[in-house]
Amino acid sequence: MDQLKSSDSKNTDHKNISDLLPKRTFSLEMAVGIFTLIGVATLGYLAVGLGDIRFFAGSEYKIFAEFDNVSGLKAGATVEVGGVPVGTVTKLELKDPVAKITMMIKKDFKVRDDDIASIRTKGIIGDRYVKISRGASETYVAEGGTLTDTESVVDIEDVIGKLVHSLTNDKDDDSKKKEESSS
Amino acid sequence: MRKLVIPFLLLILALCSAESAFAQEGAINDVKVTVQRLVDIVESLPGDPNRQERRIKLRDVIGERFDFNEMAKRSLGPEWAKITPEQQTEFVRVFSDLLAKTYMNRVEKVTRDMVKVESENMDFPKSLVKSKVTSDGNIFPLDYRLQNVNGTWKVYDVIIENIGLVANYRNEFAGIIRSSGFDGLIDGLKKKTET
Numbered sequence: 001m002d003q004l005k006s007s008d009s010k011n012t013d014h015k016n017i018s019d020l021l022p023k024r025t026f027s028l029e030m031a032v033g034i035f036t037l038i039g040v041a042t043l044g045y046l047a048v049g050l051g052d053i054r055f056f057a058g059s060e061y062k063i064f065a066e067f068d069n070v071s072g073l074k075a076g077a078t079v080e081v082g083g084v085p086v087g088t089v090t091k092l093e094l095k096d097p098v099a100k101i102t103m104m105i106k107k108d109f110k111v112r113d114d115d116i117a118s119i120r121t122k123g124i125i126g127d128r129y130v131k132i133s134r135g136a137s138e139t140y141v142a143e144g145g146t147l148t149d150t151e152s153v154v155d156i157e158d159v160i161g162k163l164v165h166s167l168t169n170d171k172d173d174d175s176k177k178k179e180e181s182s183s
Numbered sequence: 184m185r186k187l188v189i190p191f192l193l194l195i196l197a198l199c200s201a202e203s204a205f206a207q208e209g210a211i212n213d214v215k216v217t218v219q220r221l222v223d224i225v226e227s228l229p230g231d232p233n234r235q236e237r238r239i240k241l242r243d244v245i246g247e248r249f250d251f252n253e254m255a256k257r258s259l260g261p262e263w264a265k266i267t268p269e270q271q272t273e274f275v276r277v278f279s280d281l282l283a284k285t286y287m288n289r290v291e292k293v294t295r296d297m298v299k300v301e302s303e304n305m306d307f308p309k310s311l312v313k314s315k316v317t318s319d320g321n322i323f324p325l326d327y328r329l330q331n332v333n334g335t336w337k338v339y340d341v342i343i344e345n346i347g348l349v350a351n352y353r354n355e356f357a358g359i360i361r362s363s364g365f366d367g368l369i370d371g372l373k374k375k376t377e378t
Contacts, residue, residue: 068345098304114257116350133353136256136263148309149328152345159344 060104069152118151211303251279252336258352267344
């Protein structure tokens with residue numbers, strides 16, 4: 001009986017303390033977890049998107065590239081050679097009248113000063129990325145250097161439209177020539 | 184003597200700034216002059232009878248402004264360093280012939296108002312000269328990348344609708360070199376210029 005009484009009093013104590021705290025239900029735990037995840041994710045996004053915070057910063061070097069148009073390219077986009085990532089775009093800014101991007105490139109990949117940086121799209125509806133095609137120069141772009149040989153964003157539908165148009169005109173020219181030579 | 188010091192210093196300063204102004208002169212006028220000369224040739228030698236003479240003169244003018252050696256080297260990319268000087272010379276010749284064959288028809292159609300050279304973005308010794316070409320009601324951008332070599336501006340790349348000539352050929356040539364090697368590439372290019 002005494003034991004029961006003492007356990008009762010203990011139970012009462014526990015009950016008092018636990019009264020102060022909210023009940024640990026599944027939905028509460030879930031909400032706290034999600035909130036924490038959102039907080040951490042936001043911090044991560046801010047760190048990468050807004051700042052220049054890079055992991056393993058010592059193994060990369062910074063170069064710039066200038067384009068007429070970088071529409072659709074975002075910070076975090078990959079820099080690739082032959083489909084293999086060699087770096088990342090970390091910043092886009094306006095250097096009137098051109099757009100200037102900052103790229104962090106792996107130290108063991110030496111960018112040549114006649115390499116061409118092109119903004120391409122992964123597939124038809126994919127993300128934009130920077131493709132580097134290799135040149136013949138023996139001069140390399142140093143830390144802080146700029147690539148000026150670049151190809152800006154190409155709207156493939158425009159190009160196809162104009163190409164079809166010019167092909168049609170060529171056919172007209174050819175058929176006119178045939179008429180003139182036969183008459 | 185003291186009276187002469189300041190005027191003397193000012194003279195030196197004036198000479199220095201004049202010299203640097205010369206050295207940093209842009210490419211835009213040179214491009215305009217080249218375009219004008221091409222138009223003049225096309226206008227003065229029209230039609231089929233003048234075709235051969237016209238093409239020779241056009242190629243001469245183009246050869247003065249375009250650095251085919253540099254364009255060929257850049258289009259070949261990393262493979263350039265792996266071939267012999269003789270192979271390099273042959274490649275430049277075949278590449279130039281191919282460009283002439285591919286684009287001569289277009290150059291021969293140029294008229295006085297077709298090409299408008301508009302602006303320049305210079306970062307000495309390189310420069311980007313922008314122009315607009317009007318053809319059949321379409322207006323499209325045509326940009327020239329130039330490099331100043333010993334005081335002369337020479338074109339090393341042409342960009343039409345944001346697609347660069349060098350980048351385009353570089354992609355194409357890299358694929359051919361991977362499958363058939365440099366010999367396969369130059370044989371293929373020779374066949375194309377002969378047909």
